[in-house]
Amino acid sequence: MSEASGLAAALAGIASLKTAEAPDAKSGCQGLHTVGREAIVEVGRVFREAGYMLEMLTALDMRAAEQAMHVVYQFNRFGAPDRHRVRVVVPAGEAVPSLADLFGSANWYEREAFDMLGVRFDGHPYLVRILTEEGADYHPLLKDFGVAPAAAEEAAGG
């Protein structure tokens, strides 16, 4: 328990961090936070020092509603889950500091988020596409990246 309260105290020390009240059990998380993008490295360091791993990192295209991308970090510890989802709201087209120096897994996760949704990460050592082809000029998981209707696909495929 002291570990968790230590973590809470450390998180409380970060100015721009807002923690949501008692998350719903359905969310699968024990803590939901929002943080300014300049503080995300600090947040990452707090979690890393508390022995948490970066379980998941992804981005959400929220440009339609709020002209911004959400980068979602999910930290968890080994054992009984204590999952913290940290959200960073980034205005579309701007970059987020990279966590690649703190977490090895962030390296690929951030590359994936960049590849899929075009979120750039400042200070990433090797921010190139990871899943789609080299030199592509699209980010397929953006909402305005359309899909070809099945019929057109069929015609193209022969």
Next chain:
Amino acid sequence: MTPRTFNDIFGNPYLAVLAATTVIMGYLTVNALMIIWMERKVAARMQRRLGPTERGKFGLLQSIYDMGKLIGKELITPTHVNKGLYLAAPVLVFAPVLALCSLIPVSQSWVFHDYDIALVLLLAFSGLAVIGIFSAGWGSNNKYSLMGAVRSVSQTIAYEIPLILSALAVVMMAKELNLYQIVAKQEGLWNIVLQPVAAVIFLISATAETNRAPFDIPEAESELIGGFHTEYSGMRFGLFFFAEYSNMIIACSLATVLFLGGWHGPLLPGILWFFIKVYALIFVMMWFRWTFPRIRFDQLLSFSWLVLTPIAIANLFVTAVVSKLV
């Protein structure tokens, strides 16, 4: 006791050479095809499969169809290879095999050639194949092939030593380098009884010399794809393939000659006994292959230098002392 050689039988050296070449070529071709069939069947049965069944009875003709396929294939020469080495390699690998076969005494009554130093010649020639493998690897101008070739050279050198040392123990006992005489002296008591350690070392080294699994690291398809023969196709690849199986025959024949008493055996004619023993040994080699995972390269070398060679030397030493005392 001296056997008749082909020279005696035909009375003409040129005719003898021609006849020997024909017989050996014919034998090697049929043998390679049959061993391939046998290998596939043995492997299949060990893995609870059926193996080839479609062509001929029990799939006996399958290998012939496969050979037809290999011959019918276009010979592709990649543009980046060193042409000379690349083209020479399959021949270089296959040629020593032919020469070696003529030295094996298969029967009590006749041999192809009867040399007094046949064993030395045999061991010397068997080392030649590695030149072919190396030129294949180097000439292919492919990183995987090169690694396969490098591995092959160091492996051959490493295993030649225990192979020769274990053969030497037999030579010491027989006081003879003539293979026919070595066999003749084993009448009644095979060398394997007197030299079990040498026999085991010889079999292991021979497996390694022929690049058979678990010592097949020059090819190592899970690491090096095909190793030295990655870039070969069609019958050029086929020659490598034939050479491997023919080498098996030679290694097993030599083991039979040195340790299993060659043609000696009750009831059946000597030549039949000889082949029974050879194919039994080949079966053991196949058994190895389909049971064991591959040894890692560095472990392979240290196994040779740190385990097999010291044991072979100790065995040789004991043999020397005992044969002096007896």
Next chain:
Amino acid sequence: MGRIKEIAKGARSLIGSMGVTLKHLKDEPVTVEYPAERAPISPLQRNAIRLIEKEETPGSHNCIACLQCEKICPSNCISITGYRPEGLAMKRPETFDLNFALCSECGLCLDVCPTATLGYTKVYDKAGYTRADFFHDLLEEYRETEEQVVEHLREADRRKKAEREAKRKAEAEAKAKEAGDAQ
């Protein structure tokens, strides 16, 4: 000495391994020689869909062209056009095409079918050279009997209607009687 022991232990383990393969050498192979013999397939095995013959519509399917399966299909491999025959309450399919090349055999179409007329074929090894080989016309086998079935359905509809009418009449009569009794 330890080294020799180690070597001996290693050799023993190798011989143990060889024992396993030798033991299997005399075992019966497990291979099924496929084109010549076929392993039994699961009764639930999912393959291309077909329309099953239903007892309500002897000799034919009971598809009502509700397009539920077309809508649910994640791969858009079903396309149906329906028509309403004269004097019938339900629609009948005019075309029912399956593009099996796209199908992922998820079985969602069977789940949603209200008349349970969709089933799986037992053909699991169909091969073809072009995509057109995988267009299945599911109505093919039933086209001949279609008119008969429509007639049968009309008959059934009429009968049902008559029954319903009779029932209503009976009910009304009963009600009237009841009302009469109550008075």
Next chain:
Amino acid sequence: MAELIQIASDEDRDTFYLNMGPQHPSTHGVLRLRLHLKGERILSAEPIIGYSHRAHEKMAENRNYIQFLPNPSRVDYLSGMIYSIGYCQAIEKAIGLEVPERAEYIRVICNELNRISSHLLWFGTFLLDLGGVTPFLYCFDDREKILDLLDLVSGSRLTYCYGRFGGLVNDVTDDFLEGTARFCTAFRERLREYDRLVTQNVIFRNRTIGVGVMRPELAQQFGITGPCLRAMGMARDVRRDEPYGIYDRFEFDIPTRTASDCFDRYLVRIAEMEQSMRIVEQALAKLPDGPIMAKKIPRKIAPAKGEYYFAVESARGHFGMFIVSDGSEIPYRIHLRTPSFANLSTMRTVLPGTLLADTVSILGSIDIVLPEIDR
């Protein structure tokens, strides 16, 4: 952290680059490893992925929750049952749907059978990487029996779409129950045989013991999960830590080892197969009668606006689904957190310093399924 591969200068003649893959016998799919080698020793390694990217996440955004059902099992085709049922469980949790008892038990049986089949395939291909062909075929023989069993209930052999929101498609038959019990008995015998054929084998031991050691700090740094993590000595398993379905009702151990080398990862998986059989046998004994579909299933599957995260233990580790709903029938975003993605990303720190032959066994030992990484 991320040492990038610098192109060697002309003077650097001792080293060379080797592209292992995308077409290579032992990269288990289309993985490319860009290796910097000195002789056979690896100086640096960079896995390059994405060759089998099929845009499952994009597909999710273009179809409704029901239509996404066939997809999860195709993400990881070796533990397709676990993925497919995991997805159902995630949505059931999001919309608050109760699943009947019988369905829950059948789900557990199928999941664990699938886990065994996945581990068996891994076992076979791992030995194939090491050059042993025969165990591969024995494993496939055993795996075939599991596939037959799962085919009996689900109708598919590999990419199952067996789960539905609120239950399952088909009920199990007596054939299946008997067959499963028979399989468990027969398979125990087979495991003893594998022990003699492989585990005791000195060549195999030499190839795996002490090879590919993952330092424990990598676990936190990279978020390693699954058997790779348990081989590091951490008894972590989603089934135990945050039980989903009815996994809290079963008794099973979480096998762990401490050396974290290839051999330990191998032993952990073998022990896991035994534990899975234990679970299967308990579930078979307790299997209740009853329906297999929930009574009231909403016609529209539309979780309330919000974000959901649900994790299951796949054969390779922690598989998480991050579902963002905007309240409609079509998911706003489904992100799949696949275990192999994290496990493979450790390779650039684990591989340097090892031999080329070890690369193959290390890659094999972490049990990667490329389509699951690329999604």
